[in-house]
Amino acid sequence: MSAIQEAIDAPHLPFPDRDPRWQADLKEVADESGVAKLQGVIEDVQRDIAEIKTELLILRSDKRSELRWVFAALLVVALGLAALLAKEFHWL
Secondary structure, three states, rough: OOHHHHHOOOOOOOOOOOHHHOOHHHHHHHHHHHHHHHHHHHHHHHHHHHHHHHHHHHHHHHHHHHHHHHHHHHHHHHHHHHHHHHHHHHHH
């Protein structure tokens, strides 16, 4: 039974209980340099989010103007085709 327990507790298992990327040393975070690093990262993330929001607004306005052009072109083609058919059938 102890051999089985040793195999279970072995550090070379492919799926350890804890992910070392999520483990943090609280002493490192508690000092001023750790807090400053975290504040810097937060500022970078907030700046990136603001840039993404701005880019999304630009893309939305571009998409609206492109949709208007496509709709206008479709309307012109439909009216042109209707006029051509009316002329050919001598309705005008």
